[in-house]
Amino acid sequence: MTYESFLYIPEWRFVDESMTTRNRSALESFAADDTLCHLVGQQMSAPTVRTWVHDKTVVLGIQDHRLPYVAEGISMLETAGYNAIVRNSGGLAVVLDEGVLNISIVLSERDSAIDIPAGYEVMLAFVRMLFPEAGKRIEAYEIVGSYCPGSYDLSIDGRKFAGISQRRLRQGIAVQVYLCVEGSGSDRAELIRNFYETGLRGEEMKFTYPTIQPEVMASLSELMELPLTVSDVVIRTQLLLRELADNVDMGGLKPDEMDLYTFYLNRVFERNQKMLARG
Template identity: 25%
Template sequence: MLEMVQPSARHAAPPVVLQWTRQGPSLGPAEDLDYGITLLRAAQNGLITSPMVRLYRPAPTVAFGQRDARLSGFARAQQACRAHGFAPVVRRAGGRAAAYHAGSVVVDHIQRDQDAMQGFQDRFAGFGEMFAQVFRSAGVPAAVGEIPGEYCPGEYSVHTSLPPGPGGAERGPVKLAGTAQRVVKGAWLFSSSIVVEDPAPIRAVLVDVYEALGLDWDPATAGAATDAVPGLDVETFAAGLRAAYQPVEDRPWADLLEAVPPR
């Protein structure tokens, strides 16, 4: 198990959210990514003035990084996604291919910030630790840090250790969440994909996608929280996440799909 990354004092406390977007179904794989950027631009332009969180269960998606799209095997990787029932999309943030589906939660935190680059690295540590704490509260022994051979590797990935397999065989850690960040002048978007349940389809699609891209990784690192705690579900994790944000007051959900329509 890797050492847990500790957030700095600036981001040690759970973030405060003053408003939530209405929780609902996915808008569609590409539309979900685009709407996050739409909300970021709305914050930049002053249409969103309070910290805002969008929480949703995504459609089956493989989100490629910009570097992936330039590889010679990218077209084959897209075909592999479709063969597994996942939509291939290219995100504007960095990183490598990551997969998520309805057994996952995507969290978009959008915040207006006149000095948006300040605390860029602290946000990775702070949000990662918050997600890990939500998992720990649900009985999942989660920590923050890159694990060897993981897909879409990142210094602040959230992972969990697994109990021994049949016959006492040791099993390595699995990745539960990856995070990405986009900063514009006056605002930032912190987006996280968190795999709670049903890991088999994610592992299967990533095996074929990474083979097509010619990228090395260890498929054993692709998993879900239910690998460690069978029976945990998305609704339970989402409820824990909302509690972790510690809203300063109980405000109603904001119907931003009307106030800031998707493009």
């Protein structure tokens, strides 16, 4: 079985929140993905692709919150105009803003298991399909010096433009990618470098935080030398889904799904408040 076979299916659901989420908390997006994990995992919804954008936000991982001077680091981010939230999962700090498009692919493993590497490979295949101009130039391996480094960093010519993560819940899997589409990738990396410098103050820690080298990060518009926008990529996503499936169900969460969303939203906000209270 090829990883593309996960993408060629009879029906996709497409939830485009690239405009509606911008001035809302990114915690709402984590709750939305948890809701979709539950719905898709339990086969109460077709497999789903969700697009989302948030204004200036830095999403911190649990390890980031253990920095010795994390409060000063968060204060620095706020002075720079960014909100800071903590996600209750692995990974390290990432930047969200109006030039970063997040895409979640939500699949069910109720009928057959999908292992973690397969989830990453499905997203890699999807991103390559989105940008045929780049195709196999898009590679997946760790980019040393990037923020939130991992074995599935996506890069072109050695410069990272995206990172992939996964969330698993109720037999559902949300594979999430942040795509730096517009603007300066190195400027975003500079912000995170300043955060770590402020939060560490040179102290030695058991956990090794990344030494950020801004020059190893770039946006897709920079790498592809195209005037690419977030809106362009949302349109590409919709068109791609129409190629992959016989039917694409458009629209947000339905009224009968909102109670479940409220449950996950409350849970996400409570966890974030507990994490920030420990700072």
